[in-house]
Amino acid sequence: MIDIHDHTTIGEALAAAIAKYGSLSLLAVPANPGRSYLPEGREFSYAEAGQLIDALKTLYQAAGYGVGHRVGLLLESRPEHMLHKLAMNSLGICCVPINPDYKRRELNYLIDHAQLDVIVCLPTRLAAVQESLQDTRTQPGVVTTNTEDYTALTLPPAQRPAQGAVTADTPASILYTSGTTGQPKGCVLSHAYELAAGKWYASHPGYVSVQEGRERLFNPLPLFHVNASILSFYCMLLSGGCQIQTDRFAPSRWWEEVASTRATIVHYLGVIIPLLLKQAPSEWEQRHCVRFGYGAGVEPQLHAAFEARFGFPLIELWGMTEVVRTISDHGADREVGTRSFGKSAPGLEVLVADESGQPVAPGTPGEMLVRYSAQTPRKHFFSEYLDNPEATAKAWEGGWFHTGDVVVQDPDGLLHFMDRRKNIIRRSGENIAAAEVEAVLLSHPKVHQVAVLAAPDDIREEEVLASIVLIPGVEAGTAICQELFAFCQQEMAYYKVPGWWWFTSEIPTTGTQKIQKHRILAAGQNAQTLPNVLDMRARKKR
Template identity: 50%
Template sequence: MIDPRGMTIGQAAQAAAARWPRAPLFCAPPDPGRAWDPEGRELTQEAVAEAAAALAERLAAAGYGRGHRAALDLENRPEHLVWKLALAALGISCVPINPDLRPAEVAYILADSDPQLCVAAPNRRAALAEAIALGEGRALIAPDEPPPPAPARPRPGAPAPEDEASVIYTSGTTGKPKGCLLSHEYELELGRWYLTCGGLMAMTEGERLYNPLPLFHVNAGILSLTAMMLSGGCQIQPARFSRGAWWRDIRACRASIAHYLGVVIPALMAAEPSEDERAHALRFMVGAGVEPTLHAPAEARFGVPLIEVWGMTEMCRIIAANEEPRRIDTRAFGRPRPGLEARVVDDDDRDVPPGEPGEMVLRHSADAPRRGFFSGYLNKPEATAEAWRGGWFHTGDTVRMEPDGTLIFVDRKKNIIRRSGENIAAAEVEACLLEHPDVAQAAALAAPDPIRDEEVFAAVVLKPGRAADADMARRLFDWCMARMAYYKAPGWVLFMDALPVTGTQKVRKHDILPPGASPEALAGAIDLRAAKKR
């Protein structure tokens, strides 16, 4: 493994290419229905480095460099990796775009991050152009087009480890997503930390890691990709998760590690048993959100341990249940190790007794609490300060800490709905519904879902004279689908005469749908889940 401490991403990529020039770094498995590389393709460390160097030369000649930003809407294509490394080599920050976002949502990200250049795959160009048209004019090119002249001069000097390498947008509890500023040092430390977890996650050179998650997220775009680059390994990157392709790809591409989210395991368990699901070379799978009742049966059926981990964009160090006993009958996700300290606190930031629920707060150490964390929220210094109050980062997750230090997930303290691995701000859904001319009040909350972990549940109060029926529910659904990413639209709608509120007029969401209660048992709840499609 290459120790990247003190390096920039560009320096680490060059070192990896020099050490393992012929080793594959990125693999697109065969997929006849995919718009790119339908027959599959592998790129070596050397090939990626050469393509990134040539692209960086073209960008530098056009005047792009340190301190600039570029927005990438390239899906899970190999071009994303080449562009990411070319940008990093010049000190240009990468702003990856979720292709499921609607134009208005992308327009917000572009206005907030102010990229000097936007790059889109051919099938994404029209959508990104529409988003650009909603705001200030920005240069838009295809990944193989020559860049236009940069609109401003770059900062002098070579990139440094502490420089910004990415802006990753996460759902904010107040509605609009927040841009997490990630440095070169952060991204390389994320990969190094992953490689050194040890235990059941012990890795060697040349691992082949199957990751069906999107490259615009930290998991596939930074965590596993950087780890593979630093260890001579290969990331196997399908277009997205497919139950039918999962075991076929893993077997054909000789994967030794696989990443999952909670939605993956129930989907695989619901499939008919196949020969491929036991004829693989996986040593372990890494993910989060497996239902405790499914954990042991899945390990027994597939013959591979499922290692539950916890992480978030703001922190480059995952916590992993990679040592026995793992307590797979609970939502345990491991214990902190040197380089990461954790406490469980109440609303006044006082420690709660062992075994009691509270918010998990984290830091590197007393001397350097923010080492290995994000650099802050873009354009939101107040939000950054609030998250770091008292010198500890407040995760917004409610956990229990057992006497032996084991952390067990309980719930999200923040007003966030987590559907199939996507974080959805309830406030964003509520704001969209309230813009509809027929809506007087709206509350969005998480409803349990057997496949997707959670689903968006919307309680709606209509203006006088409006019909509270299935047709109205579908109109509200279509309204949201036209304005937000498909996964944010309500999967359930319940019409109410009034929302229950506290004495200070805060909505009592637990009175609408009690924790753990199924919407299917709620009279009047309208199920729209089947209509939620990309």
């Protein structure tokens, strides 16, 4: 396994991995005849990937890019995303992944907030980028990739010089994560953070044990998220393993792709589990060689049923973009059928606290606060929220990072997830800020007042519910619902658009006019119980 320490950069770790594991596979793409790229699949050895990365690195360097520059990648979940990221990081360039589901307004915000120097995108995404650049203050250069030759591209010259040498503290990525203020926050992640995340995973005890040079990890999650591009990828890189990157989760193809690529580990979200259980039995599900699944959100009542049918354990974890050094079930602590996810450990200490930051007794719900240690609380955590020192300071109030997640701790230290304190809707693994959806709806001329909140969902964990007061003279019903739905589709990624619509004459507020969302939908209440609620979930599509 590659040895890292606090002074190692991604470029140094990559070079060591290529030298040690050159003939082994680093990246694999499953075969899929219906996909527009690599329909027969492809594998990249460490040595081959290294050659492509070196060629890309030469192009970036010749164009003047280095430390201090930020490059947006709109390359979906294709292998070229990781090849570009590694080339960029080797030079100290910061990678800013772009969610391909973003609409114009969202893309505008990211371009301006991250102050991108250049955007590298697929040819099919060029028109969307050019439309956004009509609105943005920041005007990055734009270059499209060649789907036949990854290194056949001409980068525009950098408009400012690079800023020194690459270090462990140099930003490697800026990932955008939803916040309660409405606009996403740019989470700055250093070289040290990303490598430490991979090393932590690769060194985990118990069920989550990674074997050097032998693992093939199937990840159906997108490369613009921390799970696939950082947690699992660097685990594989540092241990001589191979990341199998599919374009997206497809229940009907899951077992064929997992079995045919000889995956030994799979990553999952809670939404994946019931969809796989609903698939008819197939020969592919009997041919896999998976040792364990690693993920979060499996419903307790489905946990044992999944393991019995498919023959491997699902290891529940906790993590977030700010700290992907995960806590997870391992060894004798594993409790199938509960929401347990592990214990505090050296390098990731946990405090369950009340609203004043004081510890609560075992068995009492409280917010989970985390840190590396008392001496170095922020070690291997995110560096900062980009250009938002106030939010960074608030998140670290009292020397602990405030996760916003409510948990219960057993007397023996085992943690159980309860709920989220933040005003975040968690739909199929995507974090959606209610305030962002509210802001879009309030911009429609026929909307007077709106409250957006989470409604429980059997498949997607949570669904977006919009409670709306219309302006006088506009009749509630299917017609206005369809109009507002179409409006939201134009303004936001599909998953943020409300699935439930409830038109009401009044939204409950406090004496100071703060909306009381708990009076609209009580905890655990089904949205269908609201009078005359309209269900638009089936129309939410990419």
